[in-house]
Amino acid sequence: MPAACLRENFTYMTSEPFKTMCCVVGGGPAGMMLGYLLARGGVDVTVIEKHEDFFRDFRGDTVHPSTLELLYELGLLEDFLKLPHQELTSVGGVVGHFAFQAANFNHVPAHCKFVALMPQWDFLSFLSERAKKFRSFRLRMQHEATGLIYDDGRVAGVDVRTPQGSVQILSDVVIGCDGRHSTTRRAAEFEVREFGVPIDVLWFRIGRSTGDPEQLLGNINYGKALILVNRGDYFQAGLIIPKGSFEEIKRKGLQAFQAGILQNAPYLGDRVQALDDWDQIKLLSVQINRLRQWSRPGLLCIGDAAHAMSPAGGVGINLAIQDAVATANLLVGPLREGRVSEALLAEVQRRREFPTRVTQAIQVNAHKGLKQAFGNPGPLKAPWQLKVAVRVPGVQRLVARVVGIGIRPEHIQGASRRPGFDKFCVKVIAACAGIAAAAFVLSASCRRAN
Numbered sequence: 202m203p204a205a206c207l208r209e210n211f212t213y214m215t216s217e218p219f220k221t222m223c224c225v226v227g228g229g230p231a232g233m234m235l236g237y238l239l240a241r242g243g244v245d246v247t248v249i250e251k252h253e254d255f256f257r258d259f260r261g262d263t264v265h266p267s268t269l270e271l272l273y274e275l276g277l278l279e280d281f282l283k284l285p286h287q288e289l290t291s292v293g294g295v296v297g298h299f300a301f302q303a304a305n306f307n308h309v310p311a312h313c314k315f316v317a318l319m320p321q322w323d324f325l326s327f328l329s330e331r332a333k334k335f336r337s338f339r340l341r342m343q344h345e346a347t348g349l350i351y352d353d354g355r356v357a358g359v360d361v362r363t364p365q366g367s368v369q370i371l372s373d374v375v376i377g378c379d380g381r382h383s384t385t386r387r388a389a390e391f392e393v394r395e396f397g398v399p400i401d402v403l404w405f406r407i408g409r410s411t412g413d414p415e416q417l418l419g420n421i422n423y424g425k426a427l428i429l430v431n432r433g434d435y436f437q438a439g440l441i442i443p444k445g446s447f448e449e450i451k452r453k454g455l456q457a458f459q460a461g462i463l464q465n466a467p468y469l470g471d472r473v474q475a476l477d478d479w480d481q482i483k484l485l486s487v488q489i490n491r492l493r494q495w496s497r498p499g500l501l502c503i504g505d506a507a508h509a510m511s512p513a514g515g516v517g518i519n520l521a522i523q524d525a526v527a528t529a530n531l532l533v534g535p536l537r538e539g540r541v542s543e544a545l546l547a548e549v550q551r552r553r554e555f556p557t558r559v560t561q562a563i564q565v566n567a568h569k570g571l572k573q574a575f576g577n578p579g580p581l582k583a584p585w586q587l588k589v590a591v592r593v594p595g596v597q598r599l600v601a602r603v604v605g606i607g608i609r610p611e612h613i614q615g616a617s618r619r620p621g622f623d624k625f626c627v628k629v630i631a632a633c634a635g636i637a638a639a640a641f642v643l644s645a646s647c648r649r650a651n
């Protein structure tokens with residue numbers, strides 16, 4: 202380790218490359234969890250993040266029961282839950298004027314039977330603070346990877362832009378956790394398989410008041426879908442719109458935009474008038490894609506860098522964290538011993554591709570249902586199949602299990618697990634098949650309703 206690099210207010214005093222065992226590119230959920238776990242396993246790890254802080258509004262805010270379970274296994278849960286958060290025990294929906302409960306987390310086989318809603322910057326700060334307690338962990342903010350360094354055909358590090366100038370970070374392995382606009386995957390020329398997405402999301406805040414719904418609510422009607430996430434004194438709102446329609450929405454003006462929101466959530470009343478500038482409304486383009494190959498010698502991509510997720514189901518963060526756990530479980534020992542082979546990096550994809558494929562397939566189907574609903578300017582009539590499905594005993598538990606725990610949940614190596622978790626996983630896989638079938642029936646029925 203170059204002596205010139207200080208642990209906290211570090212500075213590069215020479216133009217010599219900086220050396221680390223593992224360079225993690227991106228300090229999002231995947232990168233921070235991976236950095237924590239590698240450092241916990243004694244690996245010398247450097248996480249680089251291009252921004253100067255974690256404070257960005259467009260990140261998802263959901264910490265699922267399976268992630269909370271990992272925090273329990275790491276002995277961090279109690280402290281984590283001391284941070285301000287809301288506990289989401291159920292997820293509701295309103296299609297047309299039909300209100301229903303889609304998921305109920307009361308029965309998920311985990312210590313926490315809820316989704317914790319917490320601004321992602323708090324979650325990432327929590328992980329980084331804990332990780333800094335390990336001597337072998339380094340977090341470098343305002344460090345942007347601009348390209349890969351090769352040595353004899355093998356990735357051997359990253360070129361990095363910092364406020365002080367460019368530096369090279371050399372490492373045995375580079376792990377790209379740099380999200381859906383990943384520089385690492387582009388630099389490695391990985392082939393990306395795109396799954397067309399018919400939606401974009403407009404992201405903004407609206408004040409909350411007493412009497413507003415407490416739980417997460419999705420409201421589909423009048424050719425759009427409005428998601429309201431309770432963040433205490435305000436809602437983080439996501440208006441799902443047909444892809445490419447934002448310019449048209451802007452042309453119609455802010456008053457029409459406010460009126461459109463009120464159509465779906467009349468209880469917001471005068472509060473929508475606070476949305477009086479388009480600068481308050483951010484367009485987030487949604488993608489679903491997946492790399493054919495997640496690794497090459499010296500480089501592995503995980504999280505959204507390997508498979509960009511849509512917000513549907515709010516499961517992308519969870520999946521990214523599960524990837525990080527699988528990666529750490531496979532790589533900690535070999536990294537410490539300096540024997541990370543190409544085959545071992547490929548093993549991460551083998552383990553994580555199946556859950557990714559199933560989750561993305563469910564999201565693609567959910568998008569198809571939304572596309573159908575958008576074709577109907579409303580008021581929308583909830584299909585009878587939906588009304589029947591939500592009354593079938595066990596359906597809400599099933600949805601909660603797939604959303605809250607996911608497919609093939611990972612565990613911290615060596616940690617003691619909650620009894621019964623494994624048997625439950627088999628049930629989850631069966632449940633996914635059921636949900637995919639239900640999504641298919643629903644989208645077919647929406648088609649007929651139109």
Ligand SMILES: Cc1cc2nc3c(=O)[nH]c(=O)nc-3n(C[C@H](O)[C@H](O)[C@H](O)COP(=O)(O)OP(=O)(O)OC[C@H]3O[C@@H](n4cnc5c(N)ncnc54)[C@H](O)[C@@H]3O)c2cc1C
Pocket residue numbers: 226227228229230231232249250251252259260261262263344345346347378379380381382383384385402404485486487488503504505506509510511512514515516517518519521
């Ligand atoms: C509108 C929208 C809403 C969503 N809401 C939810 C939700 O509520 N719940 C949920 O579970 N999922 C949600 N998702 C999906 C979720 O955001 C992603 O699946 C998840 O963030 C992936 O985590 P990650 O760590 O792989 O990548 P990211 O969260 O994208 O993190 C990547 C990090 O890398 C950094 N970075 C990028 N390039 C570089 C570089 N060159 N050098 C250094 N650093 C770099 C970025 O600044 C960022 O911090 C949503 C997605 C969208 C589009």
